[in-house]
Amino acid sequence: MGRFIIRRLFAMILVMFAVSVLTFLIFNVIPNGDPAARMAGKNSTPGQIAAIRRDWGFDDPLWKQYLNTMEKVFSGDLVSYANRENVVDRIKDGAPRTFVLAIGAAIIWFVAGVALGLFSAVKAGKASDRGVTVLALIGISMPVFWLGALMSYYLGYKLGLFPNGGYVPIAQGGFFEWIYHLILPWIALSILFIGVYSRVVRSSVLDTINDDYVRTARAKGLGEKRVLRHHVLRNSLIPVITLWGLDFGAVLGGGAILTETVFDIQGVGQYFQESISRLDVPPVLAITLFGAFFIVLFNAIVDIVYAALDPRIRLS
Amino acid sequence: MTNGKLLLDVEHLRVGFRTEDGLVQAVDDVSFQLRSGEVLAIVGESGSGKSVSALTLMGLTPRLNTTFEGTATLEGQDLLNATDDELRRLRGEKIAMIFQDPMTSLNPVQRIGGQIVEQIQAHRDMGSQEAYDLTVELLERVGIPRARERIRSYPHEFSGGMRQRVMIAMALSCDPSVLIADEPTTALDVTIQAQILAVMQELRERTDAGIVLVTHDLGVVADIADRILVMYAGRVVEQGTVDEIFYDPQHPYTWGLLGSIARVDRPRPDRLPSIPGLPPSLHNRPKGCHFRPRCRHEFGQCAEVPALEARDPAAPLHTDRCWLPLDEKRSKREIADGQIGLEAKGVIA
Numbered sequence: 001m002g003r004f005i006i007r008r009l010f011a012m013i014l015v016m017f018a019v020s021v022l023t024f025l026i027f028n029v030i031p032n033g034d035p036a037a038r039m040a041g042k043n044s045t046p047g048q049i050a051a052i053r054r055d056w057g058f059d060d061p062l063w064k065q066y067l068n069t070m071e072k073v074f075s076g077d078l079v080s081y082a083n084r085e086n087v088v089d090r091i092k093d094g095a096p097r098t099f100v101l102a103i104g105a106a107i108i109w110f111v112a113g114v115a116l117g118l119f120s121a122v123k124a125g126k127a128s129d130r131g132v133t134v135l136a137l138i139g140i141s142m143p144v145f146w147l148g149a150l151m152s153y154y155l156g157y158k159l160g161l162f163p164n165g166g167y168v169p170i171a172q173g174g175f176f177e178w179i180y181h182l183i184l185p186w187i188a189l190s191i192l193f194i195g196v197y198s199r200v201v202r203s204s205v206l207d208t209i210n211d212d213y214v215r216t217a218r219a220k221g222l223g224e225k226r227v228l229r230h231h232v233l234r235n236s237l238i239p240v241i242t243l244w245g246l247d248f249g250a251v252l253g254g255g256a257i258l259t260e261t262v263f264d265i266q267g268v269g270q271y272f273q274e275s276i277s278r279l280d281v282p283p284v285l286a287i288t289l290f291g292a293f294f295i296v297l298f299n300a301i302v303d304i305v306y307a308a309l310d311p312r313i314r315l316s
Numbered sequence: 317m318t319n320g321k322l323l324l325d326v327e328h329l330r331v332g333f334r335t336e337d338g339l340v341q342a343v344d345d346v347s348f349q350l351r352s353g354e355v356l357a358i359v360g361e362s363g364s365g366k367s368v369s370a371l372t373l374m375g376l377t378p379r380l381n382t383t384f385e386g387t388a389t390l391e392g393q394d395l396l397n398a399t400d401d402e403l404r405r406l407r408g409e410k411i412a413m414i415f416q417d418p419m420t421s422l423n424p425v426q427r428i429g430g431q432i433v434e435q436i437q438a439h440r441d442m443g444s445q446e447a448y449d450l451t452v453e454l455l456e457r458v459g460i461p462r463a464r465e466r467i468r469s470y471p472h473e474f475s476g477g478m479r480q481r482v483m484i485a486m487a488l489s490c491d492p493s494v495l496i497a498d499e500p501t502t503a504l505d506v507t508i509q510a511q512i513l514a515v516m517q518e519l520r521e522r523t524d525a526g527i528v529l530v531t532h533d534l535g536v537v538a539d540i541a542d543r544i545l546v547m548y549a550g551r552v553v554e555q556g557t558v559d560e561i562f563y564d565p566q567h568p569y570t571w572g573l574l575g576s577i578a579r580v581d582r583p584r585p586d587r588l589p590s591i592p593g594l595p596p597s598l599h600n601r602p603k604g605c606h607f608r609p610r611c612r613h614e615f616g617q618c619a620e621v622p623a624l625e626a627r628d629p630a631a632p633l634h635t636d637r638c639w640l641p642l643d644e645k646r647s648k649r650e651i652a653d654g655q656i657g658l659e660a661k662g663v664i665a
Contacts, residue, residue: 212420219374219415220435220486221408224400230434231423238425310425311470 008300012293019292020285024066027281034058035081035281056081073286082280090271090283091290097167098267101260102251104186109193110244116194117201118233124206132198139195148188148262155184165264185263189256193247200243204236211235238309242302249298253291320352321391323494323526324373328386331365331372339383340598342368344550345624347386350494350526357529357537357558359573360547363595366530369547370496372396373528374413375403390494409439412487416499418479422471429467432486439490454485458515477508484515488523495519498530509536516540535577538562546570549596549606552624556634564646566627566636569607571649605637613640613648 036053037044053059057068072078078087120132156164162184168177208214209232217231254260254268261270268287275283307313331343343365350356358366371377373388373395388395390411398406407413415421423431432454433447442450448467455463458481471479480500487495497516501509517540520527531537537544537558544561546554546569554567565571572591593610602608604619611618617639626632627642638645 212415212417213423215376216415216421216483216486217423218376219407219413221404221406221438222434223404223438226434226438230426234425235423312424312472 004303005300008296008303012296012300015296016289016292020070020289021066023285023288024069024281025062027279027284028062030279035279038279039081069282069285072282073289078282078286080275080280080282082275082278087283087286091268091286094266094268094271095290096169097265098254098256098260098269099252100182101185101189101256101265101267102248104182105189105193105256105259106244106248106251108186109190109197112190112194113197114201114233114237114240116198118205118228120198120202121205121209122228124202129202133202136195136198139191140199142191144188144192144258145262147191148185148259151184151188152262165262167263167265167267185259185265188262189251189259197240197243201236201240204239205232208232208236234309238306241305241309245298245302245305246295249294249301250291252298253294254287255291320354320524320526322349322351324348324350324388324390324528326369326373326386326388329369329372329388330383330385331368331377332383332385334381334383335599337599341550341601342598343372345386346545346547346552347624348545348552348555350528352493352524352526353520354543355520355527355529355541357531357541357544358547359531359534359537359544361532361595363549363598364547365550366532366547367498370413370498370528370530373494373496374407374411375400376407376413405439408435408487408492409490410492411494411496412490412492414480414483414487414495414497414500417503418476418483419503421483422479424471427468427470428474428482432467432482432489435486436489450489451485454489455482457488458482458485459511460485475508476504477511480504480508480512481515484512484519488519491523491525493525494528495523495525496528496530499532500529501536502531502533513540533577534561534573546573549601550598551606551637552635553607553638554636555624556631556636560631560634564628564631564634565649566634566642566645567607567638568611568613568640568649570636605639615639 036049036056036058039052039056040049057065060068069078073088076086076088079085080087080090116132116136120129120136123129123132151162152165156162163181166181168181170178173181214227214231217227222230254272256267257269257273259265259269260267261273264270268290271283272287274280275287326349327347329343329346330341332339332341334340346365346369348356358369360366368377372384373390375395375398384396386396390406393402393406395403395406422428429448429451432451433444436442436447436450437444440447451467452463455466460466460478460481466474471482474482484500500516501512504512513536516527516529519525520540529537529541534544541558543555543557545552546561546567548569554561554565554570556564556566561570562574565574569591572589575589576591591610596602596606596609604621605611605614608614608618620639622637622639624635624637626635627638627645628634640648
């Protein structure tokens with residue numbers, strides 16, 4: 001276990017280094033990438049641009065710019081090129097919103113996906129299975145920006161059942177307002193995942209249900225419920241939990257860009273989207289690192305959980 | 317035949333599966349009885365219907381698109397028309413099964429102790445501690461050393477032979493009156509096979525249970541069985557005591573099976589004798605005697621299905637499905653195979 005953690009930590013540093021270098025380089029080669037020109041504004045003289053370039057260190061060799069930026073990421077002094085806000089503070093503000101969105105949605109999609117998948121597998125071939133399959137495919141096919149916009153428009157604006165986007169912290173509006181504003185985003189973010197997970201769970205359960213040890217469990221005279229819970233589900237959820245860990249990590253790291261933007265959550269994902277559209281390198285770099293951290297972290301957690309669920313797997 | 321209590325009574329059992337290509341009659345008119353303390357071997361090659369027969373008695377054949385005919389009772393209780401819940405209560409309690417492949421028959425993520433305790437508690441009102449103590453006792457009985465520690469092991473920490481011992485212990489956990497062993501040694505290597513057979517042999521001596529041993533290997537059953545049922549393409553082609561089958565086999569298919577046992581007491585032939593041809597597809601079985609296309613002694617009458625009946629008045633319980641007259645059978649089988657296992661008892665293939 002100790003060796004596993006050290007190895008994973010080392011891998012995490014390596015991945016984050018690679019991700020930061022790549023992100024940094026990409027923004028230096030794309031056209032219209034000169035931050036000095038953009039910071040100076042439309043009616044600027046070449047002299048003003050040169051001055052900004054000098055002041056912000058854009059004249060330095062790339063490796064030096066990279067090191068300076070990375071130093072600021074970790075000291076918390078990183079400043080946006082677009083509006084000179086402190087990037088790390090913005091991420092700190094947005095992170096709780098993103099976490100709340102991700103945790104709620106991940107629970108919803110896991111529970112609903114497993115329940116629907118199991119139902120579908122048990123009823124395999126029957127009309128109810130086909131019905132769930134069709135629903136799952138519809139869910140998978142609906143893009144979040146479209147579904148979110150429709151939900152927000154009809155359920156929020158037209159019918160007034162839900163607030164039209166926005167995020168209200170508990171401290172501000174109380175628990176009820178907080179949940180009330182989160183229901184639509186949670187559902188919008190979950191629907192695609194529910195579709196995918198119900199399909200994965202269905203096929204995994206159908207694989208397991210024909211395994212010899214399930215036949216043994218029946219031959220022992222166990223009730224069908226116990227067979228399903230203890231022998232089928234436990235084994236067929238192992239691959240699903242891997243998938244869930246990785247998806248959850250990605251959403252926690254700001255991956256729910258569309259949902260956050262459509263519902264104006266003001267989380268890390270939405271900040272990411274705004275920064276990309278302004279070609280604002282410092283926040284993009286910082287959020288990419290933030291996301292990579294969660295993805296790598298959850299990869300490691302998934303491996304640990306995997307070993308706990310399946311005794312045949314050893315961490316080494 | 318022993319005079320124990322009648323446990324299993326199977327009469328004219330037929331099991332068919334409806335498929336896209338029509339009805340597949342996997343089991344076609346199988347009848348036998350099993351009494352307590354008796355070992356009945358069902359022998360035949362793959363697809364002969366022996367495993368389907370065994371699974372049907374457990375109520376484990378899929379119900380969907382399956383047709384059942386005939387009757388099967390366990391201590392008087394109807395097995396074919398029992399409800400799911402009635403069957404569930406019988407399984408593991410009155411009738412238990414050991415499967416072919418011990419490598420995949422245990423749940424890989426559950427400790428072996430728990431897997432046995434689970435069965436005990438499904439049928440007995442027993443506390444965990446008591447159930448665990450019983451499990452340790454069962455595992456010791458089937459020859460697992462340090463059983464009290466090993467109950468905490470996972471299946472992958474056991475070898476194939478050890479896992480099969482666990483399966484046997486599990487099957488025995490509720491003292492079933494009928495034990496079905498479906499090719500319990502097929503997936504194991506030869507030395508382990510002998511060990512598992514020794515466990516089964518001991519079991520047979522110690523319990524009152526009736527045992528149905530399903531196998532494709534006549535060598536396996538020579539020591540352990542009382543009676544043998546030879547199946548071919550879904551039908552019983554010969555039935556008799558071990559002595560009758562080994563010393564006086566009546567059906568050419570049985571001759572072939574006996575001839576293809578690898579013998580250590582005979583000079584080794586260049587190639588093991590085999591029965592020419594392949595067993596028929598169950599979709600398209602030959603009319604009349606199913607063995608006809610592979611039989612060297614086929615003649616006109618074989619186009620009709622021979623009844624399963626006794627041919628020798630001296631052995632009324634030795635039945636077979638072959639039209640050849642008795643004396644012709646006895647002369648032809650010597651010439652035909654030269655290898656007939658008349659002394660094959662005691663040989664493990």
